[in-house]
Amino acid sequence: MAKTVSERNDVLPILGEIFREYGFSGASLAVITARTGLGKGSLYHFFPKGKVEMAEAVLNHIDQWFEENVYIPLRENQDPTAGINVMFQAVNDYFYSGNRVCLVGVFALDNTRDKFSKKINDYFSAWINSLAIALKRNGMSTHEAKIVSEDIVAGIQGALVLARSQNDPKVFTRTLKSLQKRALDR
Amino acid sequence: MAKTVSERNDVLPILGEIFREYGFSGASLAVITARTGLGKGSLYHFFPKGKVEMAEAVLNHIDQWFEENVYIPLRENQDPTAGINVMFQAVNDYFYSGNRVCLVGVFALDNTRDKFSKKINDYFSAWINSLAIALKRNGMSTHEAKIVSEDIVAGIQGALVLARSQNDPKVFTRTLKSLQKRALDR
DNA sequence: TATACTATGTACCAATTGGTACAACAATTT
DNA sequence: AAATTGTTGTACCAATTGGTACATAGTATA
Numbered sequence: 001m002a003k004t005v006s007e008r009n010d011v012l013p014i015l016g017e018i019f020r021e022y023g024f025s026g027a028s029l030a031v032i033t034a035r036t037g038l039g040k041g042s043l044y045h046f047f048p049k050g051k052v053e054m055a056e057a058v059l060n061h062i063d064q065w066f067e068e069n070v071y072i073p074l075r076e077n078q079d080p081t082a083g084i085n086v087m088f089q090a091v092n093d094y095f096y097s098g099n100r101v102c103l104v105g106v107f108a109l110d111n112t113r114d115k116f117s118k119k120i121n122d123y124f125s126a127w128i129n130s131l132a133i134a135l136k137r138n139g140m141s142t143h144e145a146k147i148v149s150e151d152i153v154a155g156i157q158g159a160l161v162l163a164r165s166q167n168d169p170k171v172f173t174r175t176l177k178s179l180q181k182r183a184l185d186r
Numbered sequence: 187m188a189k190t191v192s193e194r195n196d197v198l199p200i201l202g203e204i205f206r207e208y209g210f211s212g213a214s215l216a217v218i219t220a221r222t223g224l225g226k227g228s229l230y231h232f233f234p235k236g237k238v239e240m241a242e243a244v245l246n247h248i249d250q251w252f253e254e255n256v257y258i259p260l261r262e263n264q265d266p267t268a269g270i271n272v273m274f275q276a277v278n279d280y281f282y283s284g285n286r287v288c289l290v291g292v293f294a295l296d297n298t299r300d301k302f303s304k305k306i307n308d309y310f311s312a313w314i315n316s317l318a319i320a321l322k323r324n325g326m327s328t329h330e331a332k333i334v335s336e337d338i339v340a341g342i343q344g345a346l347v348l349a350r351s352q353n354d355p356k357v358f359t360r361t362l363k364s365l366q367k368r369a370l371d372r
Numbered sequence: 373t374a375t376a377c378t379a380t381g382t383a384c385c386a387a388t389t390g391g392t393a394c395a396a397c398a399a400t401t402t
Numbered sequence: 403a404a405a406t407t408g409t410t411g412t413a414c415c416a417a418t419t420g421g422t423a424c425a426t427a428g429t430a431t432a
Contacts, residue, residue: 158344
């Protein structure tokens with residue numbers, strides 16, 4: 001039983017990369033079996049509801065990671081500035097300094113959003129809200145903190161789009177720097 | 187012959203909406219025939235190379251629109267501030283105040299990017315460069331203008347992702363205001 | 373009105389799609 | 403070692419995929 005859980009979890013990162021690259025509808029079972037090395041038998045054993053369940057599991061996995069490495073530091077770090085810096089570092093790492101795209105963003109744009117609307121909505125809400133808390137604890141007004149945190153999360157997503165469109169990860173790191181300054185300069 | 191061209195052009199906006207909603211791989215010929223009202227016969231008459239040619243035509247169409255309504259005003263308006271304001275107004279209109287997503291952004295994120303990399307790259311480059319010109323003419327240094335225009339275009343793309351993920355167009359209009367201020371405050 | 377070109381509907385195609393059924397195999401528990 | 407449970411490969415399925423062939427219908431020009 002422990003085996004089951006761990007084997008299933010081991011595939012999630014691979015599935016994540018596949019969905020990132022191909023999008024939901026582009027990720028055919030053919031590429032999924034090829035890249036994971038699991039046959040349909042195993043795949044449907046671990047994810048009886050097929051592709052949808054795979055994507056849900058990946059989204060949950062991502063959510064967990066961000067909760068732990070981004071949202072909690074933002075909300076709970078003694079020093080809000082330190083928390084914000086932790087976020088920027090974690091984000092830079094997570095997106096491989098601009099070489100990796102945001103799965104949630106990929107799903108959000110086209111109509112696969114409808115299949116996972118709650119998860120997608122929650123992901124960005126949690127991020128924006130956590131960041132706003134840190135900004136407030138750092139002296140911003142409630143209103144300004146809301147605006148700025150929205151701007152920053154949007155800026156990160158847009159920077160990923162841009163970096164990928166230009167095939168130039170530096171666009172991401174550059175924009176990220178800019179946003180970090182914006183979060184901390186006061 | 188004039189008929190041909192106009193009929194073909196008439197379909198482009200519809201095709202654009204389809205690709206926006208479904209992404210490239212999700213946009214099946216079944217939905218394309220249904221939504222455009224054109225059978226395969228006509229479709230492959232106008233676009234002999236199929237889906238790829240349709241998408242290329244749509245991208246060209248978008249490019250033209252932005253050149254005319256966004257890039258030229260930015261680069262050539264007597265008053266750079268006015269040019270920048272024209273851009274923000276045009277962008278707000280084009281994206282239906284946050285109810286519509288950016289096709290180029292949709293294509294950029296997953297691996298359909300590879301099929302249209304040049305067009306996608308050029309779209310954002312032209313936008314960023316044109317905006318940077320206006321910012322410079324408005325007194326910014328070359329370096330700052332580059333950074334800021336990149337931040338703004340990224341911010342717009344991210345705002346579209348966010349607005350769609352939250353199913354709340356106001357996120358877009360809000361962020362757009364924020365960015366406009368950033369472009370003009372000095 | 374005859375001619376030429378454009379546009380379209382229909383039938384068809386092989387390949388791929390996501391998914392199911394199930395028998396066989398492997399690993400734990402008892 | 404027997405029984406139970408977890409895992410996997412294979413064969414199969416109907417539906418859909420993007421695309422082609424082509425005869426016909428429509429339209430403009432000469």
